[in-house]
């Protein structure tokens with residue numbers, strides 16, 4: 001749309017990290033065409049619809065660089081369970097669902113993401129082509145990928161790590177089907193990545209096939225890297241090295257690869273990852289649920305690695321990711337006096353804007369408020385208690401922000417939420433449907449997998 005947001009506070013996240021007061025942002029179609037002084041822009045764009053931005057801050061739309069929206073189906077269940085939830089619950093529940101059920105849970109994730117100020121989700125998962133269009137309908141910008149594996153992720157919880165070529169082929173086929181069906185569609189809003197699920201479920205042959213696909217289609221890549229102790233032990237048993245060393249040996253590291261987590265990366269792994277300019281996506285809130293995330297984040301930052309933030313499982317709340325991330329990142333190397341207090345709030349905000357845009361190769365399109373960029377914007381309500389006093393707006397936002405301060409969200413120059421009303425989703429209907437679907441899926445999963453216990457405390461279904 002053609003829109004002029006006037007008299008507002010613009011947190012640009014541009015190269016100078018400028019914060020402009022009483023400024024205006026002009027949007028034509030799907031692009032930002034100008035930012036600057038309100039009176040000048042009013043004169044230059046007289047026919048644009050005016051939105052009074054007094055009391056609001058305009059920021060680049062938040063980018064969740066690693067999430068799995070469908071796993072909202074596990075919210076409130078396994079967070080407090082001490083075991084390998086990836087293979088004991090996440091894989092089984094994803095296979096239990098049908099495509100319609102997957103679409104409902106993905107839409108629930110999109111709704112929460114919009115209310116949390118997100119404009120972009122990077123979501124590697126399974127069976128993606130069947131629900132990608134429905135997931136795109138609420139209007140978010142998406143990088144989707146089929147999380148490929150050729151070791152059956154349904155058997156790993158029984159300690160079985162046999163390579164199954166046919167199993168792997170289905171993922172490669174779905175990867176190609178996704179690229180052909182939707183990559184670059186919806187005005188470029190819906191795109192693909194290449195995803196290897198994890199280092200313990202992809203053989204060298206699978207990694208090679210994925211490298212070929214990435215190079216053939218010119219796509220960025222992602223993988224879960226050293227997420228769990230079980231993964232590290234399995235890779236050691238199969239390949240005789242660490243997960244990072246295994247990927248290096250297979251030629252899989254590089255600047256176009258984003259590794260999630262790095263929880264058990266060693267000092268020499270970090271040197272290797274830095275040398276190959278591999279990027280990191282960190283999910284500090286999710287990874288800290290059972291205690292502060294033990295990742296060597298200070299060393300990772302010292303090594304100059306580019307870090308983006310994600311939420312991973314059961315939440316789309318990027319405020320939580322920033323808040324907990326900042327704490328984890330400040331504590332990850334001890335508190336040596338000469339280091340000062342780092343990262344600073346703007347560094348943390350960069351991790352969900354500029355850095356996250358770079359993680360999917362889109363640093364020239366999204367992640368900043370400047371002319372020429374896509375009009376993906378998050379509008380924050382400054383008339384909220386946590387935003388006063390207003391002295392360092394980014395500090396308020398990172399230390400104290402929460403989804404309740406998000407006023408409006410635009411993607412591609414279109415409002416998906418305006419003045420707190422989500423325009424693209426029937427919220428009451430979706431919330432009711434998500435409860436029904438989740439109950440059905442949990443009951444089916446437990447009936448079909450007698451070894452999977454109900455979560456701690458059991459499954460009691462409350463009416464809302």
Ligand SMILES: [Zn+2]
Nearest residue numbers: 068224260312
């Ligand atoms: Zn993940």
